[in-house]
Structures are given as C-alpha cells and as structure tokens.
Amino acid sequence: MAESDKQYDAVVIGGGIAGMQASLDLGDQGYRVLLVEKEPSIGGVMVGLNKVFPTLDCSSCICTPRMAETAHHENITLQAYTEVKKVSKNGTGFHVELIEKPRYVDAEACIGCGQCELACPVDVPHEFDYGLGARRAIYIPHANAIPQVATLDVEHCTFCGKCATVCPVECVDYLQQPEEVTIEAGAVIVTTGLELIPMEDKQEWGGGKLINVLNPLAVERIQSSDGPYGHIMRPSDGKVATSIAYVQCAGSRDQSMGYPYCSRVCCMYALKQAILTKGYGDVEITIYHMDIRAFGKGFEQFYRRAMDDGIRIVNGKVARITEDADHNPVLRVELLDEGGQVVERTYDMVVLSQGLRAGWHPEGVLGAREDEDGFFEIPNLKLYPTVSSIEGVFVAGVAAGPKDIPDAIVEAGSAAMEAANYLEATRTVAAT
Amino acid sequence: MAEKEQTPIQIFRERQGGIAPELKEYVKEQNTARKVIRNALGSGARTVPEIASESGLDSSAVMWHVMAMKRYGEVLEAGREGDYYTYQLKGDGR
Numbered sequence: 001m002a003e004s005d006k007q008y009d010a011v012v013i014g015g016g017i018a019g020m021q022a023s024l025d026l027g028d029q030g031y032r033v034l035l036v037e038k039e040p041s042i043g044g045v046m047v048g049l050n051k052v053f054p055t056l057d058c059s060s061c062i063c064t065p066r067m068a069e070t071a072h073h074e075n076i077t078l079q080a081y082t083e084v085k086k087v088s089k090n091g092t093g094f095h096v097e098l099i100e101k102p103r104y105v106d107a108e109a110c111i112g113c114g115q116c117e118l119a120c121p122v123d124v125p126h127e128f129d130y131g132l133g134a135r136r137a138i139y140i141p142h143a144n145a146i147p148q149v150a151t152l153d154v155e156h157c158t159f160c161g162k163c164a165t166v167c168p169v170e171c172v173d174y175l176q177q178p179e180e181v182t183i184e185a186g187a188v189i190v191t192t193g194l195e196l197i198p199m200e201d202k203q204e205w206g207g208g209k210l211i212n213v214l215n216p217l218a219v220e221r222i223q224s225s226d227g228p229y230g231h232i233m234r235p236s237d238g239k240v241a242t243s244i245a246y247v248q249c250a251g252s253r254d255q256s257m258g259y260p261y262c263s264r265v266c267c268m269y270a271l272k273q274a275i276l277t278k279g280y281g282d283v284e285i286t287i288y289h290m291d292i293r294a295f296g297k298g299f300e301q302f303y304r305r306a307m308d309d310g311i312r313i314v315n316g317k318v319a320r321i322t323e324d325a326d327h328n329p330v331l332r333v334e335l336l337d338e339g340g341q342v343v344e345r346t347y348d349m350v351v352l353s354q355g356l357r358a359g360w361h362p363e364g365v366l367g368a369r370e371d372e373d374g375f376f377e378i379p380n381l382k383l384y385p386t387v388s389s390i391e392g393v394f395v396a397g398v399a400a401g402p403k404d405i406p407d408a409i410v411e412a413g414s415a416a417m418e419a420a421n422y423l424e425a426t427r428t429v430a431a432t
Numbered sequence: 433m434a435e436k437e438q439t440p441i442q443i444f445r446e447r448q449g450g451i452a453p454e455l456k457e458y459v460k461e462q463n464t465a466r467k468v469i470r471n472a473l474g475s476g477a478r479t480v481p482e483i484a485s486e487s488g489l490d491s492s493a494v495m496w497h498v499m500a501m502k503r504y505g506e507v508l509e510a511g512r513e514g515d516y517y518t519y520q521l522k523g524d525g526r
Contacts, residue, residue, distance in 0.1 A: 104444075118504065121459075122459055122462070123462060123497075123500045123504075125496070132496075132499070133499055133500070133503060134496070134499065134500030134503055134504075136504075154448055155452075155455070156455060156458075157448075158451055158455065158459060159441055159444060159445040159448075159450075159451065161441045164440075164441065173440075174440040174441050174443065174444035175440050175443060175444065211492050228499050228503070229499060230502075230509065231517065233495075233517070235492055235495055235496075236491060236492045236495065237480050237481050237484070237491040237492070237495060237516075238479065238480035238481075238491075238495050238498075238516055238517065239515050239516060240515045240516070240517070242515065327492075
C-alpha cells in the first residue's frame with residue numbers, strides 16, 4: 001500500500017456517483033485513493049437531480065450519504081476544485097500533475113456559514129440551477145455541497161472586500177494562487193461523467209434560444225424543493241405551466257448532429273419528470289417520441305404507470321419548434337400513428353430530452369483512445385467493460401458510454417476491482 | 433515616510449487587472465433593475481408580468497431578478513392570482 005503523502009494507490013478522476021463508488025470500494029479494501037473533482041463540490045450530476053427513476057427516491061437523499069462517506073473515509077483524500085493537467089506512465093504506475101484552482105477562501109478554516117455570500121453585492125446566474133436561479137460572486141455551491149466551503153468567482157468580483165469584512169473566522173484569502181500538485185499513483189480510474197448534447201446546432205428547434213424550451217437538468221432543478229422557483233413555473237414570466245411537451249431523442253439518434261447513438265436514459269427521465277409534474281397539479285403532459293425505450297428492471301411498469309396517470313405518449317416526429325409573441329413554444333409535429341398528419345400545437349413549456357455525451361476528453365492529458373462516439377474506447381467490451389486502452393487506466397460511468405445511475409455504480413465497482421487486481425499484480429511483478 | 437503597504441484586497445485587484453468594464457456595466461444594470469422592481473413592489477404584491485409592465489423591464493429579466501431577491505430574502509411569495517404567483521417586499525405587511 002502507498003505510504004507517502006504524494007503517493008496514492010489510485011487516483012480517481014471525477015467525483016460524481018461513479019467516482020465516489022469506485023473510491024469507496026478501493027478505500028474499503030485498504031487502498032489509499034485521491035479523488036479529484038473539477039467543480040467546487042463532489043456529487044456530480046446526481047446531487048442536482050430531483051428524483052431518480054423508477055423508484056422515485058429523492059436523488060440527493062441517496063447521494064449525500066455517499067458524499068459524506070467519501071469525504072470522511074480514512075483512506076480517501078478529496079481534491080476538489082482541481083483540474084488534471086497531465087497523466088503520464090511511470091513504470092507500471094502513473095505520474096499525475098494537477099492544478100488546484102484558488103477558491104480565495106481557506107478551505108480548512110471556512111465553516112460554511114454563508115455570511116460572505118449574504119454580504120456580496122453581485123448576483124450571478126447559478127450554474128447549479130442552469131442559469132435559472134442566482135448565486136453571489138462568493139458562494140457556497142449548494143446546500144449539500146461537500147466540501148461545504150465558499151468559493152469566490154473572480155470574474156464577477158468587484159473587489160469591495162465585504163466578504164472578508166463579515167467572515168467570522170477570517171478565512172477569505174485574496175492572495176491565493178493556483179497551486180500545482182504532483183502525485184504518483186499505482187492506477188487511474190476515470191469517472192468524468194456526462195454533458196448534455198447541446199442544442200445550439202439544432203436551429204429547427206430554436207437553437208437553444210427559446211426561453212421556454214428547457215433542458216431536462218434545468219427541469220430537475222425546477223422540480224426540486226431546493227430549486228430556483230419553488231413551483232413548476234416557466235422562465236419567461238413565471239406562469240405556472242399547465243401544458244408541457246417533451247421531445248424525445250433530442251440530439252440522440254441524430255446523424256446530422258453527429259450523435260447516432262441512443263443515450264439510454266432519456267425515455268425514462270422524461271417519464272419520471274412527467275409522472276412527478278402530473279402529481280403536482282392539473283397539467284397536460286405530452287411526450288413525443290420515435291419509440292419508448294423502457295428496458296430495465298421496473299421500467300416497463302413505470303411506462304405503464306405514466307400512461308395510467310394520463311400522460312399522453314404520442315408517436316410523433318417534431319420537425320420544428322418556434323414561439324409565439326408570448327414566448328409560448330409552438331411545435332410542428334408529424335403524427336406517425338395518425339397517417340403522418342402534420343399539426344401545430346402550442347404549449348406553456350417544452351422540454352428537449354437531450355442525450356448524453358462524454359463530459360471530458362483525454363486528448364493532451366491522458367493518452368487513452370476514444371471510440372467513434374467520443375467516449376473512452378473499451379477494447380474488450382464484452383469481457384472487460386471497464387478496462388481502457390491504457391494498462392492501469394480503468395473507466396466507469398458515462399465516461400465509458402451513456403448509462404443510468406445503477407449501471408454507473410456497478411461499473412464503478414468493476415473498475416475498482418480491476419484496479420485492485422492491477423495493483424496487486426504489478427506489485428507482485430515489481431517484488432520478483 | 434515609508435510607502436503605505438498594499439492590503440490583500442488591493443493586491444488581489446491589481447493581480448486581476450481591476451474590474452472589467454463589462455462587469456461594471458453588468459452590476460450597474462443589476463442595481464438599476466433591482467431599484468425599479470422595488471419601486472413596482474412598493475405599491476403592493478405583484479405578479480412577474482405586472483412588475484414587468486410597471487417597470488418596463490423584460491418579463492424574463494424580472495423573473496430572474498425576483499427569484500434572486502426571493503432567494504436572498506428581500507422578496508416573499510405573497511399569494512396566487514390564476515396561473516401566477518404574486519410577490520411582495522419583505523416587511524410589506526399588505
């Protein structure tokens with residue numbers, strides 16, 4: 001096992017649910033793990049979701065215990081707000097160069113009281129709420145953030161000094177600079193997660209410019225009890241949405257956009273959001289699809305529940321989305337089950353069920369190959385689904401391909417086991 | 433006499449090249465918007481479209497500002513009128 005502070009048995013890149021699971025699985029076996037996360041907090045996408053399918057468990061309620069366990073584990077060191085600059089092979093292990101970004105706050109001293117945020121005079125669109133809500137220039141990312149410490153966004157700071165004045169523990173540190181950190185690791189696990197396929201290139205659907213045409217993660221925030229609005233309202237004018245349309249396969253299965261694959265989760269998250277919204281009040285919800293993919297455990301029953309709840313699930317291709325003078329989205333749809341009839345329908349809000357693409361690309365940092373869809377190449381997908389093209393580098397979660405939370409967790413466990421086997425095999429080889 | 437030593441905030445400001453003109457403009461617009469929204473709410477609880485109409489601001493901008501003011505405790509949700517919630521300034525007993 002690793003002994004020095006700069007040596008770890010494994011470095012895990014990406015602190016979402018897959019990264020935390022892999023770290024815990026290795027840590028529980030006694031291996032020393034460094035978990036690197038580029039955002040100010042671990043938790044990934046999952047901590048911002050409302051509920052998960054098909055169980056409708058509260059997402060943050062099941063994610064935050066993992067976050068706390070990861071942060072407090074004696075064998076896991078958290079390196080948040082840090083980017084990976086370079087990973088190079090060093091014998092059977094790896095030389096990892098990191099850049100720790102300055103928070104301008106002493107993270108060891110900060111008690112997460114939030115007084116700095118309350119004193120700051122500049123409001124900024126909050127990334128956690130996909131711009132719908134606000135944070136301040138100095139802010140704690142969200143109520144469940146770990147570490148629960150403030151970070152100063154220097155691009156929006158007016159240097160008024162109020163944060164330092166009100167801080168009860170004097171932990172604002174304006175003199176912080178980026179810090180280069182170099183470590184040695186026996187193995188690497190990549191769990192860098194996802195991005196949504198952007199809609200800027202889909203001009204026929206508004207090119208990402210129509211205010212009441214939303215991405216599904218923004219809708220997760222709207223639905224969340226700690227979200228930006230408190231109700232299911234639309235961003236243009238605060239109207240409570242009484243008619244909502246979902247457009248499936250937004251970006252996915254779209255050769256013209258360069259994403260020919262199915263993203264696996266969009267049918268289920270659309271059904272989930274629709275079921276939850278229907279439960280909040282009298283709302284007409286229509287899901288326009290090419291086909292509904294409900295393949296997993298409990299998924300078919302979830303789909304039938306949605307239909308029983310009165311959600312209209314319509315086989316239709318949406319050709320165009322525009323908006324009227326009141327920013328009501330207007331869909332032009334070809335109804336495939338009605339002889340190809342083309343209709344125009346107006347809604348309060350539209351959700352594009354955007355597909356998933358890789359959240360990080362290793363080019364220039366780590367010499368791993370990507371596949372034709374932009375995810376990490378897995379040379380032997382059938383028998384070794386978490387082994388990358390580089391010996392000693394393992395992949396889990398959406399970094400390897402679109403998947404849901406349970407599959408990401410299973411893969412994380414597999415990657416951790418592969419990493420453990422690799423560590424034991426290379427140490428044995430080194431000893432003889 | 434010794435030169436006055438720079439404070440950390442001064443050093444910080446210098447390292448960042450001062451406040452960018454775009455940020456100055458952004459903060460000015462934000463303060464102006466907040467002022468006109470407070471004026472509109474000064475007459476009592478309003479919906480977002482009503483605030484937009486009275487203030488002359490775009491309703492989507494009003495929505496964002498009102499939600500920000502609600503998050504940081506300056507505005508409270510007052511009630512509901514049809515499909516819209518109404519908002520009032522905190523401390524406004526109406």
